[in-house]
Amino acid sequence: MSTVLKRFSLVGVAVALLATGCGTGPAKAGSAAIVDGQAIQLKTVQDRTTTVLKKEPVAQQMQNQGKLDQISRWVLADEIAHKIVEHAAQRENITIDETRVYDAVKQRGGEDAASQQSVQDPTTIHRFQRDALVLGELGRRYLATLEVTVDYFQVKDPKEAREKAEEATADPAKFAKFVQEAPRTSSGQQASATNQKIRVSENASLVETMLWGVKPGTVVAFPFGQQQSSWMVALVKERTTLPPVPGEEDLADSVDPKVIAGFGMRIAQFHAADLGIEINPRYGVWDPTGPSSPDVPAAPTLVAKPDERAGFVGVTATKNKS
Template identity: 75%
Template sequence: MSTVLKRFSLVGVAVTLLVTGCGTGPAKAGSAAIVGGQAIDLETVQDRTVTVLKKEPAAQQMQGQGKLDQVSRLVLADEITHRIADHAAQRENITVDETKVYDAVQEKGGPEEASKQSEQDATTIHRRQRDVLVMGELARRNLSTLEVVIDFFQVKDPKEAKEKAAEVAADSAKMARFVQEAPRTTGGQQASAANQKVRVTENPSLVHTMLWGVKPGTVVAFPADEQQSSWMVALVKERNTVSPTPGEDDLAERIDPRLLAAFGLRIAQYLAADLPIEVNPRYGVWDPTDATVVAVDGEKAGFVGVASTKNKS
């Protein structure tokens, strides 16, 4: 009984903190965020956060450590990502077979089992699986045919990468100088190039990055490897549809499903690039690099910004 009482006391504290959180919200009162003019209600995020606290010991531990805000940000990020996926599905006329949604959840043990150790619950897991299938279809449609043309350079320091990306966003003419000045790799190769054509099939390590999630004229900075030993700064100049290389017809079936979904998310972000995302300051800010919500700009996993062209005098 003491365990039950403790758990529900945590929930009570959660409700109090969520309702009394500081900061002013987006333009529409009572919103946790606004995506493309459509509000995500505060109540929705609050209720889902309470549900997560009830079912997840890890979330209860985070609450006990004063990290409730991290749980609610995960929930809000899921709500935002759902709207991005839904918008992309509408734009691309993607219809999901509900039998596949049901079967996928059942294969994981049913709604309650499938939603364990996540911000999902038995009432949201089918929606999440539906979004995953949408992203998978988006990935399949673009995996072998999408090409981006970029100017890029690599640096080792994430702070330097973000600062130089911001400089390029403020004045795209600076990109040429940064490309020329980029340090060489340990193997002596130039870690930079202009007008580089990039495809996932030829650069699989970049499959999950923001290169595929932005419109031409956008500057991005992100870790170039899992160890974050190198960072890439890129100005996306073109986005083209090309013919698949022979032998790539079944590529989508051979790639890790998680990577396929990650690539599909980037395609969805591109399709939703014109949807403004405004997060209530009590939760933080939207970070497109990791498709999540972080407390402040300084915690973003990378940089995304539209490049400006300054007139020469």
């Protein structure tokens, strides 16, 4: 994605549902997607896409390059985002003062200025800003208190990571074998572990990964590290909320707000795990793992084909109760 259009994913409002496929298409005619039984109309996506093309020169360039479908995917992802963030806000009893929304838009220069270089427009920017504030609140609530317990192993080859993650999803007994067979790191350490307890404060490089966005009994695979040169494949076994480690009660105050919102995105995904979703095949498939670029906050989206997903998410047949 070009620099100008990176704000399409700002604070990750293109939220992911934890579905990893799209079925045969929405049952309701004229729908671009159906989320929790609620239809997102084709006309809504088409009208918003037209608005983006009128106001964004880069979008016009993309259209000339035959990439109009990608713009429509970003628009649909944003529509799904709102429904998922709204659901998470209800689950967490989060209410955003509309004065905060208004002030945030005003600080960005008003509706027109705030919606530039994005898929937003003056009719959607307040909703977008409200959702961003919800994600920030979600992130702050759990940044210092959430702990997950995982079995994991690391590999260098993305193809191997995806294949083993898929195998372990179908047959969880294989995960122990993959952990034992994991290669050693350059320093000689085993690149695997069982019952590893992970908190953000001790594992900053994992803050925006899918570890925090899935229920126990889920296998995830994703690139990580500074150069994202390795892949982690993890089986999430437990998810617990604990008191903050002494001295980390105000951890969120020292973290970039965009990173907090990206973490909040994963919390929203967790709450959305049981919502039904269907994507009209014309828009591709959902990628819950989002882009792998380190300078873009966690921002799951739609991609044209399954093999374009940035990572892997699969619920095992023996999923634990959350």
